[in-house]
Amino acid sequence: MALDETAPYAGRARGLAATDWPVLASSAAVFADTDALVNRSLRELGLYAERDPGLALRLVLRANEPRPGLKQEVHSVPDAIAMLGLRAVHEEIERAPRVEDVLPDPQPYRRRAARARLAALIVEELGRVRHDSEPGELGLAALVNDLGMLALELTDAPELPGLRSMLELRALPDEASYVALGFATDDLSRGMAEYMHLPELVRGTLRAENAAHPRALEVMVASAVADQIFHGMDTLRGDRDLRLLADLLGEPDKAAADRLGRLIEIFNRDAWLYAIEPPDPAVVARVWRTEGSGPPLALAPRGDIAVSGELALRQEADRTVRVRRLLRACQFGLGLNRVVFAELARDGDWLHAADLVGTLHEPEFSEFGIGRHDLGAMGAALEAPAPVWWSRDRGDRPLPDAVAGLTGGLDCFVAPLHDRGRCIGLIYADRRSPALELDARAFEGFGRLVRAAQR
Numbered sequence: 001m002a003l004d005e006t007a008p009y010a011g012r013a014r015g016l017a018a019t020d021w022p023v024l025a026s027s028a029a030v031f032a033d034t035d036a037l038v039n040r041s042l043r044e045l046g047l048y049a050e051r052d053p054g055l056a057l058r059l060v061l062r063a064n065e066p067r068p069g070l071k072q073e074v075h076s077v078p079d080a081i082a083m084l085g086l087r088a089v090h091e092e093i094e095r096a097p098r099v100e101d102v103l104p105d106p107q108p109y110r111r112r113a114a115r116a117r118l119a120a121l122i123v124e125e126l127g128r129v130r131h132d133s134e135p136g137e138l139g140l141a142a143l144v145n146d147l148g149m150l151a152l153e154l155t156d157a158p159e160l161p162g163l164r165s166m167l168e169l170r171a172l173p174d175e176a177s178y179v180a181l182g183f184a185t186d187d188l189s190r191g192m193a194e195y196m197h198l199p200e201l202v203r204g205t206l207r208a209e210n211a212a213h214p215r216a217l218e219v220m221v222a223s224a225v226a227d228q229i230f231h232g233m234d235t236l237r238g239d240r241d242l243r244l245l246a247d248l249l250g251e252p253d254k255a256a257a258d259r260l261g262r263l264i265e266i267f268n269r270d271a272w273l274y275a276i277e278p279p280d281p282a283v284v285a286r287v288w289r290t291e292g293s294g295p296p297l298a299l300a301p302r303g304d305i306a307v308s309g310e311l312a313l314r315q316e317a318d319r320t321v322r323v324r325r326l327l328r329a330c331q332f333g334l335g336l337n338r339v340v341f342a343e344l345a346r347d348g349d350w351l352h353a354a355d356l357v358g359t360l361h362e363p364e365f366s367e368f369g370i371g372r373h374d375l376g377a378m379g380a381a382l383e384a385p386a387p388v389w390w391s392r393d394r395g396d397r398p399l400p401d402a403v404a405g406l407t408g409g410l411d412c413f414v415a416p417l418h419d420r421g422r423c424i425g426l427i428y429a430d431r432r433s434p435a436l437e438l439d440a441r442a443f444e445g446f447g448r449l450v451r452a453a454q455r
Contacts, residue, residue, distance in 0.1 A: 009183035013191030016151040021054035022097040034086040046078030076136030109153040114274035123222035145223040148188030208356040211366035220363040233287040257284040299335040306333030313452035326453040337432040343425040376400035387415035
C-alpha cells in the first residue's frame, strides 16, 4: 500500500528507517568465534541471532540488499545467515554499535527486545503446532512487530518518558503514542517497514485489517500475549488474547496457559541477556484471578488535524489514501478511538474489515465480516442520506447482535461512503469504552469529514 507522505509520522518513519541498529553485547560474544559455530545447525544459529532484534534486522537487511542477477528475498533470520555465511555475520556484528554504548540507560530497549523475543518464541511454537512451512518467517515478523518503539527507544526523544509511563498504566500503544507523540507508533512501525523494504509478512502484520489472514493473525496474537505476560497479565484486554491463542492452537485455555508456561521457562534461560527479572511461568494463570486494569484513554480532539484532514480529503483523488486519511482524521482530529471502513461486497450482501485504525491490538475485532442481513436496523445506514448517531437517531432500537458482539454494544457513529456515486461501504466510529461518551461536536466533525471523502 502506498505511504501517505503527508502523514504526521512519515518524516519520523523515514528518518528512523535509516537507524544503524545496535546489537546487544551478548550477541557479539556468541558470534565472536565463528570456528566454534560451524557445526551448529542453521536453526540453532538462527535462535542465537533472534534473541537480538537489532542483529536480526541487520542480517535480514544485508541479505536482502540488491545483488546483480539475484532477486530472491529472505524472509527469516536462519535464511539470512545461510545466505550470508558465518564470516559475514561476524563482520556485521563487528561493524555494529553496541546497545550498551549507544544508550546511557539501555534497560528500556533491552526490556522491549526481551518482549519481542518472547513473542517470536510464542508464534514459532504456534507455527509448528499448525504445521506452518516457515515458522522462522513468523518469528521474524513477531520479533519486529514493535519496530517503531524499538527505534524510538534508541533516540533521546523528550516524549519518551511520558509515553513509557502511559504504557506502564496499560494504555493501548496507539492511543498512548498519539497523546505523547502526535501519531501512533503502529503507523510509525508500518511506515518504517515500508521504507526499509522488510519482508511482506512483516509489513502485513502492521495493518489491522490483515488479521483476516491466518499467519498475520498469529503474529498479532503472539505479540499481544507477550505484551500481556510482561505486564503480569493485568491489562484491559483481560483473557481475550489468551482465548485467541488457545483457539489458534486448537486447545482449551488452560492447556494454552500451560504451554505458555513452558515457553516462558525456555525464554528464561536467556533472560540474563536482557538484564531483567525472569517472568514467572505461572503468571499466565493470573488472568483468571485479576480484573483487567488500566484507565480508558480519551483522545483529545485536535482541531488542526480535523481541518487539515478535511482539506486533504477534498483534494485527494486516490481512494485508498482518501479512506486512510478519513479514518485518521476521525481518530485524532475528533478524538474517536476506534474507526473502521467496512467495505461492501459488489453483490451488496457482505461487509468486511477493509481499513481500520485503533484496532491493531484487538485482532478479534480486526478480522470481522458481517452479512448485510445481520446488520438489522443498521443496514439502513447504507442508504441513509446523512451520518447516523446511533443513540440519538436510533435510540429506540438496540444495536444488531452481530455488531454489538464485536464492539461491546457501544454508542457509535455510522455513515455510508460513496465513490463515483456508488455506496462502497460503511464508516463506523466509537470511543472504545462506555466511560467515554460521544458528543455533538464530534458528530458534526464526523459528518464534515465523511462528506469531504465522498465522490
